[in-house]
Amino acid sequence: MSKNSKQSESPKTNPIKKIADSQFISEFKEFINRGSVVDLAIGVAVGGAFTAIVKSLVDDIIMPITSLLAGGLDFSTLAIDVPNVFGADTTAHIAYGNFIQNVVNFLIVAFVIFIIVRFMNGLNRKKDADDAKAAKEKSKSAK
Numbered sequence: 001m002s003k004n005s006k007q008s009e010s011p012k013t014n015p016i017k018k019i020a021d022s023q024f025i026s027e028f029k030e031f032i033n034r035g036s037v038v039d040l041a042i043g044v045a046v047g048g049a050f051t052a053i054v055k056s057l058v059d060d061i062i063m064p065i066t067s068l069l070a071g072g073l074d075f076s077t078l079a080i081d082v083p084n085v086f087g088a089d090t091t092a093h094i095a096y097g098n099f100i101q102n103v104v105n106f107l108i109v110a111f112v113i114f115i116i117v118r119f120m121n122g123l124n125r126k127k128d129a130d131d132a133k134a135a136k137e138k139s140k141s142a143k
Contacts, residue, residue, distance in 0.1 A: 054108055058104055062104065062108070066104075080093075080096065
């Protein structure tokens with residue numbers, strides 16, 4: 001019996017089907033279909049879109065006002081050139097103004113998220129209070 005005839009006798013298994021039916025892939029499908037993962041994906045997408053708005057707010061409104069208050073200082077141009085101590089003709093350009101800009105961006109995003117969460121918590125507290133009031137009135141009328 002030749003080697004080729006042995007291969008043709010055994011049932012051919014589809015490697016893609018074998019992988020798709022594996023325990024690993026099943027666990028991955030279960031993980032992806034959880035609500036928290038979908039919520040996270042939505043949050044990342046909205047956060048990416050929100051970044052453009054925050055960048056415009058900081059670059060076009062907040063930083064010019066801050067610069068005015070600081071006597072015309074432009075934070076984005078703040079930098080230090082550190083010479084190479086090993087004798088080469090290169091320098092390290094440390095743009096700490098960009099760092100300040102990113103810290104301001106972060107603080108604005110954190111503040112906006114805080115305001116949104118606080119607003120949502122207020123709505124939830126009001127809804128819970130209304131539900132408790134309705135339940136109390138319902139129990140009084142049932143007596």
